[in-house]
Each structure stands twice: as structure tokens, then as C-alpha cells.
Amino acid sequence: MTTLSSATDAFLASRAADGHQTAFGVLVRRHAPFLVAFATKLTGSRADADDCVQEALITAWRRLPDLADPEKVRSWLTTIVSRKVTDRMRARKISEQIDEEMVSLGDDPERSVVASSQMDALKKVLADLPEELRVVWVLREIGGHSYDEIASEVGETPATVRGRLARARKTVLERMQEWR
Structure with missing residues (x-):
């Protein structure tokens, strides 16, 4: 045996x-x-x-x-x-790109402070999301990937990606309510 x-x-x-x-x-x-x-x-x-x-x-x-x-x-x-x-690594790169965009917001200091504060709040919300929700949200909302592309990258079906994205969006919207 x-x-x-x-x-x-x-x-x-x-x-x-x-x-x-x-x-x-x-x-x-x-x-x-x-x-x-x-x-x-x-x-x-x-x-x-x-x-x-x-x-x-x-x-x-x-x-x-x-x-x-x-x-x-x-x-x-x-x-x-x-x-x-x-x-x-993609999520990290996207986060760095967001930081760079925030730095180049322009000359309006008030807008930069608000945007920077808002971006910090968004980063905290994203950091608190479960990994599988965060990845699909970042790939779709920031990376602009299609559902099929995301499904291929995370090894899930497009339907699963849609469900995760819906949950991620709902959570982000709820937690970012004060910024609306």
C-alpha cells in the first residue's frame, strides 16, 4: 500500500x-x-x-x-x-497610476485636497474589499477590461465576474456615499 x-x-x-x-x-x-x-x-x-x-x-x-x-x-x-x-502587480500598478493622476490634478489647491481626500477614501474602501471583488472592480472600473477579459484573467466565468462586480460596486457606492 x-x-x-x-x-x-x-x-x-x-x-x-x-x-x-x-x-x-x-x-x-x-x-x-x-x-x-x-x-x-x-x-x-x-x-x-x-x-x-x-x-x-x-x-x-x-x-x-x-x-x-x-x-x-x-x-x-x-x-x-x-x-x-x-x-x-496589475492592481498595484493601477493604484500607482491613480496616485500619479491625483498629483497632476492641476493648479486648484482646493480641488487637489478634496480629490486627494476622496482618493484616499476610495483606496481605503478598495483595500477593505475581499480580494476577488477588488480585483474585478479595479480591472473593470479603472483598467477598462471587458467581462470576458476579466473572466479569463481571474479564471472565472463572465457571469461570476458580473456578480462580483455588482457586489463590489454596491459596496463602493455605499461606503463612498458621503462623497456623492
Whole structure:
């Protein structure tokens, strides 16, 4: 009888896809060091890398039944991590672009103070949103991406993206009410 620690990735992935948490735990322990090192190289930050890998593993657990080739679980996990890193870096870049736009508001100091204060409030609201809502909001509202593009980038259906975007918009509007 094969112990889980010596089982192949394909066997573990198949078991995990059936809901076997211990099999998934073995996969995580086996591949996490590589995934964290990979994400660290991409992000330049161990803290960001840890967050991206954690998000990727949550996604992987949910999507294991969709894994077409259990033999390629490591490359599948690497792809998910890469997407999470891309999302994080894109969101950071967009945030930096917003900051730059705020700096170049013009010569009206009163407008700059109000806009800066409003932008700080928006950033706080966005920071408080769950990651899956924040990513779709930023990609749609600031990045101008289509529902299909967002769905492809976050690995969800366009319908799921629409639902998340609706919840994100509602939350942002409620929390930004004083600025309307």
C-alpha cells in the first residue's frame, strides 16, 4: 500500500479532487517551496509571494475537479500562482497610476485636497474589499477590461465576474456615499 507522502502527484491530485484534504496537504507541502520561490522572484517580495501562493492554493483546491491532466499538477499550480501575481502587480500598478493622476490634478489647491481626500477614501474602501471583488472592480472600473477579459484573467466565468462586480460596486457606492 502506497503512503500519501510517496504517492505520485497524479494520484494525490485525483484524491484531492474527490475531496481528500490530506492528499491536497501533501501536494501543498511538496510544491509550496517552489511556488513561493517562483512568486518571490516575480514580485520581489516574500510577503506578496506568500499572499499570492495562498490565494493560488485556495483557487487550486476549488478547481481541482477541473484539472484536465493530473500528471501536470505542478505546472497547473505554477500557472495559477503566475495569474495571482499578475493580478496583484496589475492592481498595484493601477493604484500607482491613480496616485500619479491625483498629483497632476492641476493648479486648484482646493480641488487637489478634496480629490486627494476622496482618493484616499476610495483606496481605503478598495483595500477593505475581499480580494476577488477588488480585483474585478479595479480591472473593470479603472483598467477598462471587458467581462470576458476579466473572466479569463481571474479564471472565472463572465457571469461570476458580473456578480462580483455588482457586489463590489454596491459596496463602493455605499461606503463612498458621503462623497456623492
